[in-house]
Amino acid sequence: MQHKRLKRFGLLTAVLTALAVSTACAPADPETAQPAQQLPAVDRTPFKSTKAILDEDRGEVVLPLDKYSYTPEEFLLVNSAVAYLQEDCVKAAGQVMPVYGGDASVRQDLRFGQWSRPLAAKNGFLVEVRTIKGIYDSGAKSETEASRSALNKCTTSVGRAGFPDLVPGMAGSDPTQSKIMNDSYALTVRDPEFVEFRKKWVKCIDDKGIKLGSQDSGSWAPDYSGAPKEVEIKAALETLDCKEQSGGVSLPYDIFAQYQAALIKKHQASLNQLAKEKSDATTRARTILREHGVSDARL
Amino acid sequence: MKNAIKAVAAGIGAAALLMTGVSASQAVNPCPTARVCLWTDSDMGGTKMTTPWATLNVGNTMNDHISSYLIGPASNPASPYLYFYEHANYGGANFYDKANNGWMDLRLLNFPGGGSWNDKISSTWG
Numbered sequence: 001m002q003h004k005r006l007k008r009f010g011l012l013t014a015v016l017t018a019l020a021v022s023t024a025c026a027p028a029d030p031e032t033a034q035p036a037q038q039l040p041a042v043d044r045t046p047f048k049s050t051k052a053i054l055d056e057d058r059g060e061v062v063l064p065l066d067k068y069s070y071t072p073e074e075f076l077l078v079n080s081a082v083a084y085l086q087e088d089c090v091k092a093a094g095q096v097m098p099v100y101g102g103d104a105s106v107r108q109d110l111r112f113g114q115w116s117r118p119l120a121a122k123n124g125f126l127v128e129v130r131t132i133k134g135i136y137d138s139g140a141k142s143e144t145e146a147s148r149s150a151l152n153k154c155t156t157s158v159g160r161a162g163f164p165d166l167v168p169g170m171a172g173s174d175p176t177q178s179k180i181m182n183d184s185y186a187l188t189v190r191d192p193e194f195v196e197f198r199k200k201w202v203k204c205i206d207d208k209g210i211k212l213g214s215q216d217s218g219s220w221a222p223d224y225s226g227a228p229k230e231v232e233i234k235a236a237l238e239t240l241d242c243k244e245q246s247g248g249v250s251l252p253y254d255i256f257a258q259y260q261a262a263l264i265k266k267h268q269a270s271l272n273q274l275a276k277e278k279s280d281a282t283t284r285a286r287t288i289l290r291e292h293g294v295s296d297a298r299l
Numbered sequence: 300m301k302n303a304i305k306a307v308a309a310g311i312g313a314a315a316l317l318m319t320g321v322s323a324s325q326a327v328n329p330c331p332t333a334r335v336c337l338w339t340d341s342d343m344g345g346t347k348m349t350t351p352w353a354t355l356n357v358g359n360t361m362n363d364h365i366s367s368y369l370i371g372p373a374s375n376p377a378s379p380y381l382y383f384y385e386h387a388n389y390g391g392a393n394f395y396d397k398a399n400n401g402w403m404d405l406r407l408l409n410f411p412g413g414g415s416w417n418d419k420i421s422s423t424w425g
Contacts, residue, residue, distance in 0.1 A: 039412055076377055083376035102375035107424055110389045127355070127389055127424075134377045152328075152372060155399065167380065171396040171408055185392055186412025213387065219421075221388035225356070 039186055040266075044258035052253035056116040059108030059128035061253055064260040065180055068274045070166050072106045072132060074282050077299065078163050079104075080135035081285035084292040085161050087138065089154035090147070098147040101137030106130040111185075112252040113220025114236050115243070124232035125221045125239075135289065135298055163285070164277045176270045184259035189218075194255050197247045204242035210235050328399055330371035335381055335423055338367045341404040352378075352425035356387040365420040369401035373425075381425035389422050 053062040070078065087097050108128040114120050119128045140147075165173070168181035188194055202212070205222070213223045222239070224232035243249045264271060286299045330336040333352055339345035339361065348361050356362065373379050379398050385391030392411045402408055405417040 079377050079379055082379075086376070100374070100376060102377055104377040107389065111384075111391055111393065113388075113390055125388055132377075134375075136376055155372065167395065169382075169394045170380075171383075171394050171400070171402055174409075182392075182409070182411035190412065218391060219386040219388075220390045221386065223356075223387070 039183055039190075040263070042183075042187055042259055042262045044187075044191075044255070044262050047258040047261040050254070050258045050261040052250060052257040054115060054250055054253060056118055058130060059116055059119050060106070060130075061109040063253070063257050064264055065168065065177065065184070068166065068177055068271050068278065069168060070278065070282075072104060072130075074278070074285075075167065076104045076132055076135060077282055077285040077289065080294075081288040082158065082161050082163065083136035084288060086151065086154045086158045087136075089158055090150045093150045093154070095147045095150035097138035097140055098143030098151050099138065099140045100151060101134055101139075103134040104132040106132060110220070114239060115249045115253070117237065117240055117249075120236040120240055121233060124229060124236040125224060126232075135294060163281050164274075166274060166278050166281065176267045177274060180260060180263045180267065184256055184263055187259045188252065188256045191255050191259075193247070194252060197243075197251050200246035201239075201242050204245055205239050208235075208238050208242070210238060328369070328371060330369045330401075332372045333374040334371040335425075336369045336371070337361055337365045337420075339364045341366045341406070343367050343369065343403065350423065352381050352423060354423045355389065356422055357420065362387070362421050363418050366405050366417050367401070367403045368396075368405075368420075370396055370398050373398035378425055381423060383416070383420045384422040384424070385419055387421045389424055391421075395425075 050064060055061075083100070090097050106129065108116070108119065108130075110127055114123075114125050116128070122128075166177070168177040170178060205212075210222050212219050213221075222235060224235060240249060243251075248254075289299060290296070331349065334349050335352055335354075336343075337348045337350065337357065339347075345366070346360060346364075348357065350357060357365070368383075370381050380395045381398070382389075382393050382395045384393045394408070394416070396402065405419075406415045408416040410416050410419060
């Protein structure tokens with residue numbers, strides 16, 4: 001705890017002064033770095049029937065853990081409710097809202113590289129982004145320093161307004177949900193079937209003359225920046241052919257899903273609590289939005 | 300929070316008031332709105348790069364060399380989180396953090412399965 005406080009003060013100092021913090025606050029000794037984590041022993045064999053759901057047209061992947069996380073649409077509801085509460089705070093301070101608002105963007109999952117044939121044919125290796133129409137928009141076309149400052153202060157004071165962060169993977173946060181996400185990923189990339197898949201895939205694309213970036217070992221995306229788009233698209237489709245030949249495009253996600261399913265079973269009780277928190281959070285968000293004049297059609 | 304070294308805006312305001320006499324309103328996030336500031340050393344040291352939230356490749360100087368970061372304020376309330384990825388083009392393992400947060404020593408942020416996120420980030424999205 002003492003170390004944490006020192007570190008936080010170090011950051012505060014840095015933020016306030018825009019200078020580097022004293023090295024006395026930093027862990028100069030490498031021994032303070034985190035030790036290797038112990039991964040749980042998990043047998044995914046009983047969960048072989050569990051498969052990831054891949055939507056090739058939308059670029060979306062549904063995994064077992066998603067049941068306990070906000071969907072993109074639910075996340076937008078919660079974020080929009082928070083924005084209205086921030087606006088209330090700004091108005092209470094006697095200010096008008098600055099420019100603030102916009103649509104939500106949902107990014108294709110590319111943790112194992114491109115996997116969608118229609119999207120590879122359109123985007124090559126690049127990510128597909130789906131847009132969800134935003135709910136909150138301040139409507140401001142210009143802003144003053146005072147209004148921006150008021151929003152920054154209100155962002156701080158409102159915080160997440162008590163809404164739980166039901167998106168796994170927040171830095172430094174280690175609740176069950178994030179732990180399952182991280183452990184299932186780590187187990188996947190160490191799984192012999194996955195390792196064999198990747199080995200075959202790398203050889204296959206290499207045989208086709210497609211090279212992965214040498215600076216980023218383990219990457220799934222060859223660097224085609226600057227190349228004509230049709231060249232990138234041809235290569236992206238060839239990497240998908242190689243995935244098919246190496247065990248199937250969906251294989252990495254299926255292994256990932258199976259580890260998630262196994263870990264979910266071990267932590268079902270706490271995850272059931274998260275499911276309730278999610279339901280309560282989205283209900284509360286809808287209430288706040290209605291109170292701020294958002295029509296039911298948007299909810 | 301485990302090993303959290305967070306620059307949550309609330310923390311900046313409250314602690315600053317206690318420790319420096321500077322109020323939250325005076326505490327300004329030095330990283331601009333809709334940008335993330337990246338450093339090659341811990342505690343915002345070494346080479347600095349300021350980049351948009353969505354950056355599919357942080358570039359040769361920063362790739363696999365990032366040791367600390369600070370996230371600027373969000374411009375869009377619909378997207379309050381910034382994601383960090385192990386590989387370029389949003390590949391590999393990932394984690395996210397909130398606007399106005401920072402991490403001053405990525406050696407203290409666990410990488411899935413072992414080790415830390417120090418010198419591992421290659422792309423960001425938000």
